[in-house]
Amino acid sequence: MKRAAILCLWVLLLATGCGGRVAPAPPSAEPPGLYPSYVITPDGYRLPLHHWAPEGEPRGVVLALHGFGDHGASFEALSAPLTEAGFKIYAPDQRGFGATSRPGIWAGQAAMTADVRTLTGWLRERHPGLPVFLVGKSMGGAVVLATLGADEPLQVDGAVLIAPAVWARETMPWYQRLGLWVMLRIAPGMNLSGDTVHDLGIRPTDDIEVARALSRDPLVLKKARVDTVHGLTELMGQALEASAHLPGPALILYGGNDQVIPARPVCAMLERLPEQDSVPWRMAFYPEGYHMLTRYTGAAQTHADLAAWLTDVSGSLPSGREASRSEVFEVLCAGRARSDDEPQG
Numbered sequence: 001m002k003r004a005a006i007l008c009l010w011v012l013l014l015a016t017g018c019g020g021r022v023a024p025a026p027p028s029a030e031p032p033g034l035y036p037s038y039v040i041t042p043d044g045y046r047l048p049l050h051h052w053a054p055e056g057e058p059r060g061v062v063l064a065l066h067g068f069g070d071h072g073a074s075f076e077a078l079s080a081p082l083t084e085a086g087f088k089i090y091a092p093d094q095r096g097f098g099a100t101s102r103p104g105i106w107a108g109q110a111a112m113t114a115d116v117r118t119l120t121g122w123l124r125e126r127h128p129g130l131p132v133f134l135v136g137k138s139m140g141g142a143v144v145l146a147t148l149g150a151d152e153p154l155q156v157d158g159a160v161l162i163a164p165a166v167w168a169r170e171t172m173p174w175y176q177r178l179g180l181w182v183m184l185r186i187a188p189g190m191n192l193s194g195d196t197v198h199d200l201g202i203r204p205t206d207d208i209e210v211a212r213a214l215s216r217d218p219l220v221l222k223k224a225r226v227d228t229v230h231g232l233t234e235l236m237g238q239a240l241e242a243s244a245h246l247p248g249p250a251l252i253l254y255g256g257n258d259q260v261i262p263a264r265p266v267c268a269m270l271e272r273l274p275e276q277d278s279v280p281w282r283m284a285f286y287p288e289g290y291h292m293l294t295r296y297t298g299a300a301q302t303h304a305d306l307a308a309w310l311t312d313v314s315g316s317l318p319s320g321r322e323a324s325r326s327e328v329f330e331v332l333c334a335g336r337a338r339s340d341d342e343p344q345g
Helices: 002-014 072-084 109-126 139-148 174-186 195-200 208-216 226-245 263-272 299-311 325-332
Strands: 038-040 046-052 060-065 087-092 132-137 158-162 191-193 223-225 250-255 281-286
Touching (some): 046 072, 060 072, 060 109, 060 139, 072 087, 109 139, 139 158, 281 325
Parallel strands (some): 132 158
Antiparallel strands (some): 038 046, 046 087
């Protein structure tokens, strides 16, 4: 049970999306806008901005949202295949992450989704006539889902969800829900250390060099507050519910070795997603893939699929890993007779 409780908190943390104490935006003397290396939001928050451009005129624009603990520069791994395909990439450090003013302090779901709407609008103004796509990894995928599932439509030309963080409370075993409830009340400001993940054998990637680079990167968060986990569950719950209203076109990517976002919440998402004959969403399932699908040893096929889909949302995926809802459901969800509420280890 002890191992299960620790696993609860840390896997939630690694869901690359966290919540917690909401931080108000710091004031800025500069007017809101899209600057060369940063963004000033309408409420005065400064978001560092990373971008990569193709040679010549772009054929499309990608707004890329990173996962928890990470920052916008993590999309360097995708920069070559996407820019070679003609896409310009904009990747901000989301509030509370990277080089923002208050790393580790949750800014709140409302502010994060508002940033997506603001940036999308500004990118359309900067690149009139070009398609604009959203690409979200884990927490970034949850932010994308929550934004697209809101009542107010967002004008984008498609979305890619890479291992989206949809591990809502309803998909957690009882002991995880209880552990979170207790810890939130007795030690909301307690920091959890990244060493716990290694102790439990959780591997978000099988690429040793990537894992080493993450451990050495000073902008990658190594700790997070317990109350941050609470914010995570709120965001992931909203993302799971929003999956029922996912507009197309959309591409969902998931790996069979994902040790961060387990199969149960993915199954819950699959049950909620709209019918594919009414909404053009597609899914690629990589049996050997890890949570960091763009940064594991088999990432080349993920990169190729992303570039191909952005180029032609109805074209074939080079990896051949596209699967229907029923095919993925059969692999991940069918035959799960034992209750997931039973603690392991």
